[in-house]
Amino acid sequence: MSDRARHIPEATVARLPVYLRSLAELVDDKIATVSSERLAEMAGVNAAKVRKDLSYLGSYGTRGVGYDVEYLLFQMSRELGLTHDWPVAIVGAGNLGSALANYGGFTQRGFPVVAMFDADRAKVGRRVHGVLVHHTDDIVELAAELGIGIGVIATPASAAQDVADKLVAAGVGSVLNFAPTVITVPEGVSLRKVDLALELQILSFYQEHREPAG
Amino acid sequence: MSDRARHIPEATVARLPVYLRSLAELVDDKIATVSSERLAEMAGVNAAKVRKDLSYLGSYGTRGVGYDVEYLLFQMSRELGLTHDWPVAIVGAGNLGSALANYGGFTQRGFPVVAMFDADRAKVGRRVHGVLVHHTDDIVELAAELGIGIGVIATPASAAQDVADKLVAAGVGSVLNFAPTVITVPEGVSLRKVDLALELQILSFYQEHREPAG
DNA sequence: GTGACCATGTGAACGGGCGCACTAGCGTCT
DNA sequence: AGACGCTAGTGCGCCCGTTCACATGGTCAC
Numbered sequence: 290m291s292d293r294a295r296h297i298p299e300a301t302v303a304r305l306p307v308y309l310r311s312l313a314e315l316v317d318d319k320i321a322t323v324s325s326e327r328l329a330e331m332a333g334v335n336a337a338k339v340r341k342d343l344s345y346l347g348s349y350g351t352r353g354v355g356y357d358v359e360y361l362l363f364q365m366s367r368e369l370g371l372t373h374d375w376p377v378a379i380v381g382a383g384n385l386g387s388a389l390a391n392y393g394g395f396t397q398r399g400f401p402v403v404a405m406f407d408a409d410r411a412k413v414g415r416r417v418h419g420v421l422v423h424h425t426d427d428i429v430e431l432a433a434e435l436g437i438g439i440g441v442i443a444t445p446a447s448a449a450q451d452v453a454d455k456l457v458a459a460g461v462g463s464v465l466n467f468a469p470t471v472i473t474v475p476e477g478v479s480l481r482k483v484d485l486a487l488e489l490q491i492l493s494f495y496q497e498h499r500e501p502a503g
Numbered sequence: 504m505s506d507r508a509r510h511i512p513e514a515t516v517a518r519l520p521v522y523l524r525s526l527a528e529l530v531d532d533k534i535a536t537v538s539s540e541r542l543a544e545m546a547g548v549n550a551a552k553v554r555k556d557l558s559y560l561g562s563y564g565t566r567g568v569g570y571d572v573e574y575l576l577f578q579m580s581r582e583l584g585l586t587h588d589w590p591v592a593i594v595g596a597g598n599l600g601s602a603l604a605n606y607g608g609f610t611q612r613g614f615p616v617v618a619m620f621d622a623d624r625a626k627v628g629r630r631v632h633g634v635l636v637h638h639t640d641d642i643v644e645l646a647a648e649l650g651i652g653i654g655v656i657a658t659p660a661s662a663a664q665d666v667a668d669k670l671v672a673a674g675v676g677s678v679l680n681f682a683p684t685v686i687t688v689p690e691g692v693s694l695r696k697v698d699l700a701l702e703l704q705i706l707s708f709y710q711e712h713r714e715p716a717g
Numbered sequence: 718g719t720g721a722c723c724a725t726g727t728g729a730a731c732g733g734g735c736g737c738a739c740t741a742g743c744g745t746c747t
Numbered sequence: 748a749g750a751c752g753c754t755a756g757t758g759c760g761c762c763c764g765t766t767c768a769c770a771t772g773g774t775c776a777c
Contacts, residue, residue, distance in 0.1 A: 298734070300735090305684060325755070333687055337736050338734090339738090343756090344755085350754080353752055354743070369704055369709060370707045370708055370712075371704065384606070394700065464708035465706060470524070470548075471545065479709040479710065481702045485606075485609075487517075489653065491695060492583065492653055492679060494582070495693040496589060514763080538723095539725070540724085551727095554724090555766090564723045567724050567773045570725080
Protein backbone atom coordinates (compact mmCIF):
# COMPACT_ATOMS: atom_id res chain seq x y z
CA MET A 290 0.00 0.00 0.00
CA SER A 291 1.47 3.36 -0.94
CA ASP A 292 2.28 5.62 1.94
CA ARG A 293 -0.46 8.09 1.28
CA ALA A 294 -2.81 9.04 -1.56
CA ARG A 295 -3.93 5.44 -1.89
CA HIS A 296 -7.33 5.19 -3.40
CA ILE A 297 -9.85 3.18 -1.41
CA PRO A 298 -12.48 1.47 -3.61
CA GLU A 299 -16.05 2.65 -3.13
CA ALA A 300 -17.20 -0.84 -2.25
CA THR A 301 -14.66 -0.93 0.56
CA VAL A 302 -15.61 2.49 1.88
CA ALA A 303 -19.22 1.36 2.09
CA ARG A 304 -18.17 -1.57 4.28
CA LEU A 305 -15.91 0.31 6.67
CA PRO A 306 -18.79 1.56 8.83
CA VAL A 307 -20.02 -2.01 9.15
CA TYR A 308 -16.65 -3.13 10.43
CA LEU A 309 -16.60 -0.12 12.71
CA ARG A 310 -19.86 -1.15 14.29
CA SER A 311 -18.61 -4.69 14.78
CA LEU A 312 -15.47 -3.39 16.43
CA ALA A 313 -17.53 -1.23 18.78
CA GLU A 314 -19.45 -4.33 19.80
CA LEU A 315 -16.21 -6.16 20.50
CA VAL A 316 -14.98 -3.30 22.67
CA ASP A 317 -18.22 -3.47 24.64
CA ASP A 318 -17.62 -7.16 25.15
CA LYS A 319 -14.08 -6.43 26.34
CA ILE A 320 -12.53 -8.45 23.56
CA ALA A 321 -9.00 -7.27 22.84
CA THR A 322 -8.12 -8.93 19.55
CA VAL A 323 -10.12 -10.23 16.62
CA SER A 324 -9.33 -12.33 13.57
CA SER A 325 -10.44 -11.44 10.07
CA GLU A 326 -12.59 -14.54 10.12
CA ARG A 327 -14.51 -13.49 13.21
CA LEU A 328 -14.87 -9.95 11.96
CA ALA A 329 -16.10 -11.28 8.63
CA GLU A 330 -18.76 -13.31 10.37
CA MET A 331 -19.93 -10.29 12.35
CA ALA A 332 -20.01 -8.07 9.29
CA GLY A 333 -21.63 -10.70 7.11
CA VAL A 334 -18.88 -10.83 4.51
CA ASN A 335 -15.99 -12.96 3.33
CA ALA A 336 -12.83 -13.13 5.46
CA ALA A 337 -10.53 -12.43 2.52
CA LYS A 338 -12.57 -9.33 1.78
CA VAL A 339 -12.12 -8.11 5.33
CA ARG A 340 -8.37 -8.52 5.10
CA LYS A 341 -8.19 -6.76 1.76
CA ASP A 342 -10.43 -3.96 2.95
CA LEU A 343 -8.42 -3.44 6.11
CA SER A 344 -5.17 -3.54 4.18
CA TYR A 345 -6.24 -0.32 2.44
CA LEU A 346 -6.08 1.39 5.81
CA GLY A 347 -2.59 0.11 6.49
CA SER A 348 -1.01 -2.96 8.04
CA TYR A 349 -2.70 -2.83 11.39
CA GLY A 350 -2.94 -6.56 12.00
CA THR A 351 -0.49 -9.01 13.50
CA ARG A 352 0.07 -12.27 11.65
CA GLY A 353 -0.76 -15.30 13.72
CA VAL A 354 -2.77 -13.15 16.13
CA GLY A 355 -5.30 -10.89 14.47
CA TYR A 356 -6.19 -7.24 14.88
CA ASP A 357 -6.04 -5.23 18.07
CA VAL A 358 -9.65 -4.17 18.44
CA GLU A 359 -9.14 -0.77 20.02
CA TYR A 360 -6.27 0.23 17.80
CA LEU A 361 -8.12 -0.79 14.65
CA LEU A 362 -11.23 1.01 15.88
CA PHE A 363 -9.21 4.16 16.34
CA GLN A 364 -7.52 3.97 12.96
CA MET A 365 -10.80 3.32 11.23
CA SER A 366 -12.54 6.17 13.01
CA ARG A 367 -9.74 8.43 11.92
CA GLU A 368 -9.96 7.27 8.34
CA LEU A 369 -13.72 7.73 8.31
CA GLY A 370 -13.37 11.22 9.71
CA LEU A 371 -15.26 10.36 12.85
CA THR A 372 -12.76 11.81 15.29
CA HIS A 373 -14.46 15.16 14.97
CA ASP A 374 -18.02 16.41 14.44
CA TRP A 375 -19.63 17.12 11.09
CA PRO A 376 -22.30 19.78 11.39
CA VAL A 377 -25.40 18.78 9.46
CA ALA A 378 -28.28 20.80 8.04
CA ILE A 379 -31.67 19.24 7.42
CA VAL A 380 -33.78 20.76 4.67
CA GLY A 381 -37.48 20.09 5.02
CA ALA A 382 -39.15 20.39 8.42
CA GLY A 383 -42.08 18.10 7.62
CA ASN A 384 -42.69 14.69 9.09
CA LEU A 385 -39.45 13.15 7.93
CA GLY A 386 -37.24 16.16 8.60
CA SER A 387 -38.65 16.55 12.11
CA ALA A 388 -38.27 12.87 12.82
CA LEU A 389 -34.65 13.03 11.74
CA ALA A 390 -34.00 16.08 13.88
CA ASN A 391 -35.65 14.42 16.85
CA TYR A 392 -33.60 11.30 16.39
CA GLY A 393 -31.02 11.79 19.09
CA GLY A 394 -28.50 9.24 17.87
CA PHE A 395 -27.76 11.72 15.14
CA THR A 396 -25.97 14.37 17.18
CA GLN A 397 -24.71 11.69 19.51
CA ARG A 398 -22.70 10.04 16.79
CA GLY A 399 -20.86 13.10 15.65
CA PHE A 400 -23.39 14.61 13.27
CA PRO A 401 -24.96 17.52 15.17
CA VAL A 402 -27.95 19.08 13.45
CA VAL A 403 -27.12 22.76 13.57
CA ALA A 404 -29.80 24.14 11.26
CA MET A 405 -33.05 23.28 9.56
CA PHE A 406 -34.63 24.86 6.52
CA ASP A 407 -38.15 24.87 5.13
CA ALA A 408 -39.91 26.61 2.26
CA ASP A 409 -43.02 27.16 4.39
CA ARG A 410 -42.74 30.56 6.11
CA ALA A 411 -45.19 29.35 8.75
CA LYS A 412 -42.54 26.93 9.95
CA VAL A 413 -39.68 29.40 9.87
CA GLY A 414 -38.70 30.55 13.34
CA ARG A 415 -39.94 27.41 15.06
CA ARG A 416 -37.62 25.08 16.84
CA VAL A 417 -37.50 21.34 16.22
CA HIS A 418 -35.66 19.45 18.94
CA GLY A 419 -34.04 22.75 19.78
CA VAL A 420 -32.93 23.47 16.22
CA LEU A 421 -34.13 26.69 14.63
CA VAL A 422 -35.93 26.47 11.28
CA HIS A 423 -34.78 28.96 8.63
CA HIS A 424 -36.22 29.70 5.22
CA THR A 425 -34.82 27.81 2.25
CA ASP A 426 -33.96 31.13 0.61
CA ASP A 427 -31.26 31.52 3.23
CA ILE A 428 -29.58 28.16 2.64
CA VAL A 429 -26.73 29.51 0.56
CA GLU A 430 -25.80 32.24 3.00
CA LEU A 431 -26.43 30.44 6.29
CA ALA A 432 -25.08 27.02 5.43
CA ALA A 433 -21.86 28.60 4.28
CA GLU A 434 -21.66 30.72 7.44
CA LEU A 435 -22.29 27.73 9.70
CA GLY A 436 -19.71 25.65 7.87
CA ILE A 437 -22.17 22.91 7.03
CA GLY A 438 -20.41 19.90 5.54
CA ILE A 439 -23.33 17.57 5.09
CA GLY A 440 -26.82 18.46 3.90
CA VAL A 441 -29.83 16.20 4.35
CA ILE A 442 -32.71 16.62 1.92
CA ALA A 443 -36.07 15.69 3.44
CA THR A 444 -38.30 17.70 1.12
CA PRO A 445 -40.91 16.60 -1.41
CA ALA A 446 -39.46 15.32 -4.66
CA SER A 447 -40.37 18.49 -6.52
CA ALA A 448 -38.10 20.67 -4.38
CA ALA A 449 -35.17 18.29 -4.06
CA GLN A 450 -33.05 19.36 -7.02
CA ASP A 451 -33.42 23.04 -6.22
CA VAL A 452 -32.44 22.41 -2.63
CA ALA A 453 -29.46 20.34 -3.72
CA ASP A 454 -28.29 23.18 -5.95
CA LYS A 455 -28.55 25.62 -3.07
CA LEU A 456 -26.63 23.32 -0.75
CA VAL A 457 -23.87 22.91 -3.30
CA ALA A 458 -23.77 26.66 -3.82
CA ALA A 459 -23.29 27.00 -0.07
CA GLY A 460 -20.21 24.82 -0.28
CA VAL A 461 -21.78 21.70 1.17
CA GLY A 462 -19.68 18.76 0.04
CA SER A 463 -21.96 15.86 0.86
CA VAL A 464 -25.66 15.38 0.30
CA LEU A 465 -27.91 12.70 1.71
CA ASN A 466 -31.15 12.58 -0.25
CA PHE A 467 -34.36 11.19 1.24
CA ALA A 468 -36.60 12.65 -1.46
CA PRO A 469 -38.01 10.04 -3.83
CA THR A 470 -36.40 11.44 -6.95
CA VAL A 471 -33.11 11.43 -8.78
CA ILE A 472 -30.98 14.47 -8.15
CA THR A 473 -27.62 15.36 -9.60
CA VAL A 474 -24.71 17.21 -8.09
CA PRO A 475 -21.48 18.50 -9.61
CA GLU A 476 -18.42 16.30 -9.67
CA GLY A 477 -16.59 16.40 -6.38
CA VAL A 478 -19.75 16.53 -4.33
CA SER A 479 -20.74 13.25 -2.68
CA LEU A 480 -24.30 12.05 -2.97
CA ARG A 481 -26.07 9.17 -1.28
CA LYS A 482 -29.71 8.35 -1.23
CA VAL A 483 -32.19 6.65 1.08
CA ASP A 484 -35.36 5.69 -0.74
CA LEU A 485 -37.98 3.60 0.99
CA ALA A 486 -40.34 3.20 -1.95
CA LEU A 487 -37.48 2.07 -4.11
CA GLU A 488 -36.40 -0.58 -1.65
CA LEU A 489 -39.91 -1.93 -1.35
CA GLN A 490 -40.27 -2.13 -5.12
CA ILE A 491 -37.00 -3.99 -5.41
CA LEU A 492 -38.23 -6.47 -2.82
CA SER A 493 -41.50 -6.69 -4.70
CA PHE A 494 -39.63 -7.80 -7.78
CA TYR A 495 -37.90 -10.65 -6.02
CA GLN A 496 -41.09 -11.56 -4.23
CA GLU A 497 -42.88 -11.74 -7.59
CA HIS A 498 -40.14 -13.89 -9.12
CA ARG A 499 -39.84 -16.18 -6.14
CA GLU A 500 -39.31 -19.86 -6.87
CA PRO A 501 -42.53 -21.70 -6.11
CA ALA A 502 -40.66 -24.77 -4.88
CA GLY A 503 -38.60 -24.87 -1.68
CA MET B 504 -33.58 -12.40 -24.68
CA SER B 505 -34.89 -15.87 -24.05
CA ASP B 506 -38.64 -16.23 -23.98
CA ARG B 507 -38.93 -16.75 -20.28
CA ALA B 508 -36.69 -17.64 -17.38
CA ARG B 509 -34.25 -14.90 -18.31
CA HIS B 510 -32.26 -13.76 -15.36
CA ILE B 511 -32.27 -10.05 -14.68
CA PRO B 512 -29.04 -8.79 -13.05
CA GLU B 513 -29.37 -7.37 -9.56
CA ALA B 514 -27.97 -4.05 -10.64
CA THR B 515 -30.67 -3.79 -13.28
CA VAL B 516 -33.44 -4.71 -10.86
CA ALA B 517 -32.31 -1.94 -8.55
CA ARG B 518 -32.66 0.58 -11.38
CA LEU B 519 -36.09 -0.51 -12.63
CA PRO B 520 -37.98 1.44 -9.94
CA VAL B 521 -36.05 4.54 -10.94
CA TYR B 522 -37.14 4.15 -14.55
CA LEU B 523 -40.66 3.46 -13.33
CA ARG B 524 -40.75 6.74 -11.49
CA SER B 525 -39.46 8.59 -14.53
CA LEU B 526 -42.12 6.99 -16.68
CA ALA B 527 -44.82 8.00 -14.21
CA GLU B 528 -43.59 11.58 -14.52
CA LEU B 529 -43.80 11.38 -18.29
CA VAL B 530 -47.35 10.08 -18.10
CA ASP B 531 -48.25 13.03 -15.88
CA ASP B 532 -46.77 15.33 -18.49
CA LYS B 533 -48.83 13.61 -21.19
CA ILE B 534 -45.75 12.53 -23.08
CA ALA B 535 -46.46 9.46 -25.22
CA THR B 536 -43.04 8.24 -26.28
CA VAL B 537 -39.58 8.54 -24.85
CA SER B 538 -36.08 7.78 -26.11
CA SER B 539 -33.50 5.88 -24.11
CA GLU B 540 -31.44 9.05 -24.07
CA ARG B 541 -34.17 11.12 -22.45
CA LEU B 542 -35.00 8.37 -20.00
CA ALA B 543 -31.34 8.05 -19.14
CA GLU B 544 -31.16 11.74 -18.38
CA MET B 545 -34.18 11.53 -16.10
CA ALA B 546 -32.88 8.47 -14.29
CA GLY B 547 -29.37 9.83 -14.01
CA VAL B 548 -27.70 7.00 -15.90
CA ASN B 549 -26.10 6.17 -19.24
CA ALA B 550 -28.37 5.70 -22.29
CA ALA B 551 -26.78 2.40 -23.28
CA LYS B 552 -27.46 1.13 -19.80
CA VAL B 553 -31.11 2.06 -20.11
CA ARG B 554 -31.43 0.15 -23.38
CA LYS B 555 -29.71 -2.91 -21.98
CA ASP B 556 -31.77 -2.79 -18.81
CA LEU B 557 -35.02 -2.47 -20.72
CA SER B 558 -34.01 -5.21 -23.12
CA TYR B 559 -34.13 -7.65 -20.20
CA LEU B 560 -37.85 -6.97 -19.96
CA GLY B 561 -38.37 -7.67 -23.64
CA SER B 562 -38.26 -5.71 -26.88
CA TYR B 563 -40.74 -3.05 -25.97
CA GLY B 564 -39.14 -0.23 -27.93
CA THR B 565 -39.56 0.81 -31.55
CA ARG B 566 -36.42 1.50 -33.54
CA GLY B 567 -36.30 5.00 -34.84
CA VAL B 568 -38.98 6.10 -32.40
CA GLY B 569 -38.35 5.14 -28.82
CA TYR B 570 -40.50 3.56 -26.13
CA ASP B 571 -44.24 3.95 -25.71
CA VAL B 572 -44.43 5.43 -22.24
CA GLU B 573 -47.68 3.86 -21.06
CA TYR B 574 -46.95 0.46 -22.47
CA LEU B 575 -43.47 0.39 -20.97
CA LEU B 576 -44.86 1.59 -17.67
CA PHE B 577 -47.35 -1.24 -17.64
CA GLN B 578 -44.83 -3.90 -18.58
CA MET B 579 -42.42 -2.66 -15.96
CA SER B 580 -45.09 -2.57 -13.27
CA ARG B 581 -45.97 -6.11 -14.13
CA GLU B 582 -42.36 -7.23 -13.99
CA LEU B 583 -41.87 -5.51 -10.64
CA GLY B 584 -44.98 -7.17 -9.26
CA LEU B 585 -46.70 -3.86 -8.69
CA THR B 586 -49.97 -4.80 -10.34
CA HIS B 587 -51.18 -6.19 -7.06
CA ASP B 588 -50.73 -5.38 -3.37
CA TRP B 589 -48.08 -6.82 -1.10
CA PRO B 590 -49.21 -6.93 2.51
CA VAL B 591 -46.49 -5.67 4.83
CA ALA B 592 -45.86 -6.20 8.52
CA ILE B 593 -43.86 -3.73 10.56
CA VAL B 594 -42.00 -5.07 13.57
CA GLY B 595 -41.20 -2.45 16.18
CA ALA B 596 -43.82 0.11 17.18
CA GLY B 597 -41.37 2.71 18.44
CA ASN B 598 -40.61 6.04 16.83
CA LEU B 599 -39.48 4.65 13.52
CA GLY B 600 -42.07 1.92 13.25
CA SER B 601 -44.88 4.32 14.04
CA ALA B 602 -43.56 6.88 11.59
CA LEU B 603 -43.47 4.23 8.89
CA ALA B 604 -47.01 3.10 9.68
CA ASN B 605 -48.22 6.67 9.63
CA TYR B 606 -46.56 7.32 6.31
CA GLY B 607 -49.56 7.07 4.03
CA GLY B 608 -47.71 6.73 0.74
CA PHE B 609 -46.89 3.27 1.94
CA THR B 610 -50.31 1.71 1.59
CA GLN B 611 -51.05 4.01 -1.29
CA ARG B 612 -48.31 2.50 -3.40
CA GLY B 613 -49.40 -1.07 -3.02
CA PHE B 614 -47.76 -1.98 0.26
CA PRO B 615 -50.58 -1.97 2.84
CA VAL B 616 -49.42 -2.31 6.43
CA VAL B 617 -51.67 -5.05 7.75
CA ALA B 618 -50.00 -5.75 11.07
CA MET B 619 -47.50 -4.39 13.55
CA PHE B 620 -45.56 -6.21 16.23
CA ASP B 621 -43.73 -5.10 19.33
CA ALA B 622 -41.99 -6.84 22.22
CA ASP B 623 -43.42 -4.37 24.73
CA ARG B 624 -46.71 -5.74 26.06
CA ALA B 625 -47.75 -2.21 26.99
CA LYS B 626 -47.94 -1.43 23.28
CA VAL B 627 -49.78 -4.60 22.30
CA GLY B 628 -53.42 -3.95 21.55
CA ARG B 629 -52.89 -0.33 20.57
CA ARG B 630 -53.56 0.89 17.08
CA VAL B 631 -51.05 2.89 15.04
CA HIS B 632 -52.61 4.60 12.05
CA GLY B 633 -55.41 2.07 12.40
CA VAL B 634 -53.10 -0.92 12.46
CA LEU B 635 -53.27 -3.21 15.47
CA VAL B 636 -50.07 -3.95 17.37
CA HIS B 637 -49.46 -7.59 18.24
CA HIS B 638 -46.79 -9.17 20.39
CA THR B 639 -43.62 -10.34 18.69
CA ASP B 640 -44.21 -13.82 20.09
CA ASP B 641 -47.10 -14.10 17.66
CA ILE B 642 -45.14 -13.18 14.53
CA VAL B 643 -44.71 -16.71 13.27
CA GLU B 644 -48.36 -17.61 13.60
CA LEU B 645 -49.97 -14.34 12.59
CA ALA B 646 -47.68 -13.33 9.74
CA ALA B 647 -48.23 -16.72 8.15
CA GLU B 648 -51.97 -16.45 8.64
CA LEU B 649 -52.13 -12.96 7.14
CA GLY B 650 -50.00 -14.01 4.18
CA ILE B 651 -47.35 -11.40 4.84
CA GLY B 652 -44.85 -11.24 1.99
CA ILE B 653 -42.66 -8.40 3.18
CA GLY B 654 -41.50 -7.75 6.73
CA VAL B 655 -40.06 -4.45 7.89
CA ILE B 656 -37.72 -4.49 10.87
CA ALA B 657 -37.82 -1.28 12.88
CA THR B 658 -36.57 -2.61 16.19
CA PRO B 659 -33.40 -1.89 18.17
CA ALA B 660 -30.33 -3.64 16.80
CA SER B 661 -30.32 -6.19 19.60
CA ALA B 662 -33.70 -7.62 18.58
CA ALA B 663 -33.25 -7.52 14.82
CA GLN B 664 -31.81 -10.97 14.15
CA ASP B 665 -34.37 -12.67 16.34
CA VAL B 666 -37.18 -10.84 14.58
CA ALA B 667 -35.74 -11.71 11.20
CA ASP B 668 -35.65 -15.37 12.17
CA LYS B 669 -39.29 -15.22 13.24
CA LEU B 670 -40.33 -13.52 10.02
CA VAL B 671 -38.55 -16.13 7.96
CA ALA B 672 -40.17 -18.88 10.00
CA ALA B 673 -43.52 -17.30 9.17
CA GLY B 674 -42.75 -17.68 5.50
CA VAL B 675 -41.97 -14.03 4.83
CA GLY B 676 -39.89 -13.90 1.67
CA SER B 677 -38.54 -10.36 1.83
CA VAL B 678 -37.11 -8.37 4.68
CA LEU B 679 -36.37 -4.68 4.85
CA ASN B 680 -34.07 -3.93 7.76
CA PHE B 681 -33.91 -0.50 9.37
CA ALA B 682 -32.07 -1.71 12.47
CA PRO B 683 -28.45 -0.59 12.59
CA THR B 684 -26.95 -4.05 12.55
CA VAL B 685 -26.09 -6.81 10.15
CA ILE B 686 -28.65 -9.56 9.97
CA THR B 687 -28.60 -12.73 7.94
CA VAL B 688 -31.40 -14.66 6.31
CA PRO B 689 -31.47 -18.08 4.61
CA GLU B 690 -30.84 -18.35 0.91
CA GLY B 691 -33.95 -17.59 -1.09
CA VAL B 692 -35.09 -14.83 1.24
CA SER B 693 -34.48 -11.29 -0.01
CA LEU B 694 -32.89 -8.77 2.30
CA ARG B 695 -32.37 -5.04 1.87
CA LYS B 696 -31.24 -2.54 4.43
CA VAL B 697 -31.75 1.13 5.13
CA ASP B 698 -29.14 2.48 7.49
CA LEU B 699 -28.91 6.16 8.20
CA ALA B 700 -25.83 6.08 10.41
CA LEU B 701 -24.00 4.08 7.81
CA GLU B 702 -24.81 6.54 5.04
CA LEU B 703 -23.63 9.45 7.13
CA GLN B 704 -20.38 7.71 7.94
CA ILE B 705 -19.76 6.98 4.29
CA LEU B 706 -20.31 10.65 3.50
CA SER B 707 -18.03 11.52 6.37
CA PHE B 708 -15.26 9.52 4.73
CA TYR B 709 -15.50 11.37 1.45
CA GLN B 710 -15.85 14.66 3.28
CA GLU B 711 -12.67 13.90 5.20
CA HIS B 712 -10.77 12.96 2.04
CA ARG B 713 -12.04 15.88 0.01
CA GLU B 714 -9.59 17.53 -2.34
CA PRO B 715 -8.58 20.84 -0.83
CA ALA B 716 -8.30 22.50 -4.25
CA GLY B 717 -11.26 23.15 -6.53
C1' DG C 718 -41.93 2.80 -53.58
C1' DT C 719 -37.54 4.35 -52.33
C1' DG C 720 -34.10 6.61 -49.70
C1' DA C 721 -32.61 9.18 -45.73
C1' DC C 722 -32.85 9.33 -40.96
C1' DC C 723 -33.20 7.83 -36.37
C1' DA C 724 -33.28 5.14 -32.14
C1' DT C 725 -33.29 0.41 -30.51
C1' DG C 726 -30.97 -3.85 -29.47
C1' DT C 727 -26.67 -6.18 -28.82
C1' DG C 728 -21.76 -8.07 -29.60
C1' DA C 729 -17.50 -7.22 -27.75
C1' DA C 730 -13.98 -4.85 -25.19
C1' DC C 731 -13.03 -3.07 -20.77
C1' DG C 732 -12.74 -2.40 -15.77
C1' DG C 733 -13.66 -3.18 -10.97
C1' DG C 734 -14.44 -6.04 -7.39
C1' DC C 735 -14.57 -10.74 -5.40
C1' DG C 736 -12.61 -14.81 -3.55
C1' DC C 737 -9.35 -18.57 -3.82
C1' DA C 738 -5.18 -20.01 -2.51
C1' DC C 739 -0.63 -19.11 -1.49
C1' DT C 740 3.16 -16.72 1.05
C1' DA C 741 5.00 -14.13 4.84
C1' DG C 742 5.69 -13.56 9.46
C1' DC C 743 4.52 -13.71 14.49
C1' DG C 744 3.79 -16.35 18.78
C1' DT C 745 4.12 -20.49 21.41
C1' DC C 746 5.32 -24.94 22.90
C1' DT C 747 8.65 -28.42 23.41
C1' DA D 748 16.73 -22.90 19.81
C1' DG D 749 13.92 -24.87 16.60
C1' DA D 750 9.66 -26.42 14.82
C1' DC D 751 4.84 -25.90 14.52
C1' DG D 752 0.50 -23.57 14.17
C1' DC D 753 -2.05 -19.74 13.24
C1' DT D 754 -3.51 -15.58 10.81
C1' DA D 755 -2.45 -11.29 8.13
C1' DG D 756 -1.40 -9.73 3.60
C1' DT D 757 -1.68 -10.33 -1.47
C1' DG D 758 -1.14 -12.11 -6.48
C1' DC D 759 -4.12 -13.96 -9.78
C1' DG D 760 -7.96 -15.64 -12.27
C1' DC D 761 -12.90 -15.12 -12.64
C1' DC D 762 -17.26 -12.95 -13.10
C1' DC D 763 -20.51 -9.27 -13.14
C1' DG D 764 -21.58 -4.94 -14.82
C1' DT D 765 -20.62 -0.98 -17.71
C1' DT D 766 -19.77 1.23 -21.98
C1' DC D 767 -18.73 1.79 -26.84
C1' DA D 768 -19.90 1.19 -31.31
C1' DC D 769 -22.33 -0.94 -34.86
C1' DA D 770 -25.84 -3.35 -37.18
C1' DT D 771 -30.82 -3.85 -37.34
C1' DG D 772 -35.05 -2.42 -38.51
C1' DG D 773 -38.61 0.79 -38.17
C1' DT D 774 -40.69 5.74 -39.72
C1' DC D 775 -41.39 9.57 -42.60
C1' DA D 776 -40.92 12.59 -46.56
C1' DC D 777 -41.28 12.95 -51.33
